[in-house]
Amino acid sequence: MTRTAGKILVLLVGACAFTLCALAGGASAVATNDPSPLATGSIPANLLVLFQRASAASPCGVPWTLLAAVAKTESSFGPTAVSGAGAEGMFQFEPATFAEYAKPTPSGGAVPPTPFDPTDAAYAAGRYLCSLGVVDNPTLALVAYNCGNAGAACQAASAGYAQEVLATAASYTAPGAGAPSGVQEAAVSYAESQIGTPYVYGGATPQTGFDCSGLVVWAYGLAGVVVPRVANDQWHDEPHVALNELVPGDLVFFGSGNYADHVGIYIGDSAMVDAPYTGADVRVDTIPDVAGAAWGSGEVVLGAADPVAT
Numbered sequence: 001m002t003r004t005a006g007k008i009l010v011l012l013v014g015a016c017a018f019t020l021c022a023l024a025g026g027a028s029a030v031a032t033n034d035p036s037p038l039a040t041g042s043i044p045a046n047l048l049v050l051f052q053r054a055s056a057a058s059p060c061g062v063p064w065t066l067l068a069a070v071a072k073t074e075s076s077f078g079p080t081a082v083s084g085a086g087a088e089g090m091f092q093f094e095p096a097t098f099a100e101y102a103k104p105t106p107s108g109g110a111v112p113p114t115p116f117d118p119t120d121a122a123y124a125a126g127r128y129l130c131s132l133g134v135v136d137n138p139t140l141a142l143v144a145y146n147c148g149n150a151g152a153a154c155q156a157a158s159a160g161y162a163q164e165v166l167a168t169a170a171s172y173t174a175p176g177a178g179a180p181s182g183v184q185e186a187a188v189s190y191a192e193s194q195i196g197t198p199y200v201y202g203g204a205t206p207q208t209g210f211d212c213s214g215l216v217v218w219a220y221g222l223a224g225v226v227v228p229r230v231a232n233d234q235w236h237d238e239p240h241v242a243l244n245e246l247v248p249g250d251l252v253f254f255g256s257g258n259y260a261d262h263v264g265i266y267i268g269d270s271a272m273v274d275a276p277y278t279g280a281d282v283r284v285d286t287i288p289d290v291a292g293a294a295w296g297s298g299e300v301v302l303g304a305a306d307p308v309a310t
Contacts, residue, residue, distance in 0.1 A: 039172035043068055047077055050122050057106065058126030060135045065182070067125055069168035070145070073161070079118045089115035091125040101127040138166060167224025183308050184249020186223035191215055191265045191273040197282045199275045204229075210275040210282055212263050216251060219265060220307055227307045235260035238305035243289045246304055252287055253302040254295050260302055 035048060043051075048068070055064035074092040075081035082088055088095065093115040101124040102113040110117040115124070132150075134141035140150045142162035147154030170182030180188070200209030204218050213231040220227050228234050235253045246252070248268045253260040264274030270289055275282045288294075293301045 034173075036172055039065075039068065043072075043172070044077060047071070047118060047122075050118060054106075054119075054122040054126045057123060058130050060130035062126050062129045062134050063169065065169040065172040066129065066134065066138065066165065067122060068172055069165045070125060070129070070142075071122070072168055073165050079121070080116055089121045090118055091115065091121045093121065093124065097128065098124055101125075101131070138162075142166070163222055163224070166222075170223065180247040180249045181308050183220075183223045183225060184247065184306075187219040187225070188248045188265060188267055188273070190219040190222045191282075192267065194219075194282045195273065195284065197275075199278055199280050199282070201278065203275075212275045215273070215275045215282060216263055216265060216307075225307055231255075231260045231263040234263055234307070235302060235305060238307045239309040241304050241306045241309075243291055243301070243304055246289070249308065250304050250306050252304045254299045255302050256299060258302070262296070262299065266304065 035043075039048065051064040051067045051071070054067055055062055071077050071090045074087075075090045077090060079090045081090065081092065083092055086095070087093060088098070095115070098113075098115040098121075102115075102120060105111060105113050106119050106123040109120040109123070113120040113124070115121050129141055129145065132141035132144045139159075139162045140155075142165050143154050143158040144150045146158040146161045166186060167183065170186050173182035194206060194210065194215065197206055198209040199211060201211050202214070203209035203211050204214030206218075210218065213229060213234060216231075216234065217227055217229055228237050231253065232255070234251060235255075238251065241250055243252075246266050248266055250266045252264050252266050252272050254262040254264075262274070262276075264272030264285060264287070266272050266287075267284065271284050271286050273282065274285055276285065288301055291301055291303050295301050
């Protein structure tokens with residue numbers, strides 16, 4: 001969906017701090033779980049059913065949450081929307097792009113198909129996103145959807161767009177009992193993509209390196225959640241969870257007394273991703289799962305928190 005420079009420039013606001021960060025491997029496609037309360041409360045019921053049908057009919061099984069998130073981001077579910085650049089309908093198709101992916105005409109669609117018909121648009125969007133490789137690398141696919149290609153210039157301009165869509169899609173996914181939410185899965189994916197990046201005190205980007213809390217701020221920021229900058233504030237400000245109820249994406253804290261001076265992102269199997277100390281790289285560390293257990297030099301496990309719960 002090639003866009004004009006005027007459309008792209010809008011997306012530069014807020015994207016520069018994360019330019020290309022989300023593109024270091026890309027987050028995995030959001031799981032097709034049941035709708036979250038946010039999804040059922042904010043997506044019109046007929047469209048929620050339509051997105052699920054279009055997902056099932058798409059060549060690659062594009063998650064319905066991504067279809068819904070693109071429609072929300074592009075037009076706030078407005079079927080008659082037209083941009084100043086001439087993009088049309090709920091999914092803001094350029095006419096030539098829609099014509100390429102509009103057929104076969106889905107049951108219930110208009111004849112001839114039109115981007116202003118929600119059914120036609122949703123099915124065409126599913127086909128188009130599949131052609132862009134959305135299941136293998138949703139971030140790059142969304143960049144190409146917004147900008148027209150996955151080149152460096154488009155990545156720089158559309159990284160913020162991709163992050164917004166992925167965060168919205170994650171918010172539409174209801175976690176199962178004892179399972180991570182889509183946001184938590186995205187944060188884990190982003191953190192794991194930085195394994196091997198050097199520890200740098202005060203660092204919070206792949207370009208500068210990371211300290212422990214900077215990695216958390218960066219990974220969750222890309223997933224759409226703002227957390228405090230330093231580990232002790234994260235420990236005291238975020239809702240605590242029991243160590244025997246950890247799910248991937250929860251934060252695990254270490255320190256002494258009630259002061260946290262280290263944090264990692266739990267990934268399952270008694271392990272976390274963290275930026276440990278000067279001279280080391282972001283890595284996977286095993287952790288004890290009992291509060292008060294010794295860890296490191298003079299530190300103990302303080303506990304865990306779930307930043308998504310806020």
